Amino acid sequence: MTGTKFWLVVGVTLLVLLQGTSLGLDGQERTPKRPPKANPSATQDEVFTIDTSLVVLDVAVFDQDNRFVGDLRKENFRVYDEQVEQQIEYFSRDEAPVSLGFVVDTSGSMRPRRTKVIEAVKFLARAAKPGDEFFLVDFKNRAELAEEFTPRPADIEDAVDNIVWGGGTALLDAIQLSAEYADKEGKNRRKAIVVFSDGDERDSYYDRKQMLKLLQEYQVQVYIVGFPDEDDDGGLFGRSTRKRSVQLIQDIAKETGGRAFFPKTLDELPEIVRTINADLRTQYSIGFVPSQGLQGGGFRRVTVRAEDGKRKLVVRTRSGYTPRKGD
Template structure:
């Protein structure tokens, strides 16, 4: 899906008046430097995240070996395991159940140059959602700012995206701490919950915030779909060989960060390189949101421990016989039980 397009960054830069290539390179370099400095800060004790629930919710997306989303599955096709032991499914919602989607957009200088290439292509995602799906919009630099509360009005969501003002200065990009705050917003919201993170993956949060986020993602019930905006930036060759190599290394670290966020939550990460690839990515994101099954099982023990979750999906063959299914099953990996 994501193929290289030579000269893409030059086209984007030409559309931003009075901003030269050296200035853009300097902005990007300052951000990468800030991220590196943040990672050198002392690490404080990690925060323990607990989920105070009597039941455990699990969102599940099922695709076949060709990548096609599987519809029409019944409750008896799903098997949920807590620490290896199968649990009875107490609640089951098919994919038709509406969900909540929060668009979290990095509003730093990279997005300033790329807004026409990626952000406003998000209308492909909004149009692909079901009528009942509710959408909220927020942006972040040093901290998140809510722009639109959850609504089924997709035109309002598009207007909120269009209203975002991108920072051309040297603001922090505190991805980890901002994402933790947004998870606080969604903590008590029931039902299907998805964050679509539109970001370069650059993070100037201190390591303590990153560690806290990682612990939280391991036990949370929000699926995060990451869309990297850094792809079109990578054609630039500003600076000497050492600086170019360091920039490439930081981009690789940002990619790994987005991939880890997605994997920990049962989501996916996308790295489109041009406008067409962004359109295709957003369409697939909408498909994932529309094809999520929602399962729940009773909390087996209030022991304060971290529990692993696994979900298996059966494929029924002729005469109702079960057969191994070449399904890809995406879901959250665990939760932390409350302590009584």
């Protein structure tokens, strides 16, 4: 284990300490205007010119059978910023290194799934490519950074073996704080977190609306493997606990361009993590400079469409971006 564990404590004091500046962070892309292709010989000390006006989206495209489509060209895509079509300035299908976080629900209700979840985390860490880095967060009624960013899969394996299971569930806080950490501290442009949870939200400071708004400011895809309880009784006025959990997980994944999975049995977990790993490696990168400029603040919706005249294509990417304040 590298570094010293520190607590991501949720509360007003923590919000002042951790988010005194982060709540005002812009969500604008910090990427090269013409990002270089992957170069195995490149060193970590190389410096590239940054153009903060370029918005870069990680885009996955699937056919009607949910198979990834990897043979598209720049001219197959259309990008719209607040319904205004944009000129694509950057396009790449190169495999990019990932700054990836594992966010593990270690509450008491997840204990029966412990062995399979640990195996899933280890698989994703061992699937590392050159330039990848990882961190690990475990959460109960609060979230703990169990392992800071590290390029060594063995560090993650050691850390996940040593986490303690049992307690409540602060799912929203864990996702928000993990996404913020990935966004601020990850060295790669492509950033993602993989969350394992039953979705039984109980102890978070943030509510759903607040958390989704904050996620709009981060360039982090959220993948969630959900194990919601089988509960179909929503009472007279409300939806069931399961339906609420499923909807919450789906909303988070869709907003960030990630994916949601709901395995019926733990035996499905190995195939799911293989799918996540492949998904992270097989995305297009598409960049544009907003034609209407970056004046003003507020979240801006982005739509990406793909067509090749042969098949129905489904595009998945994050829902938009927040321009940098002051631009």
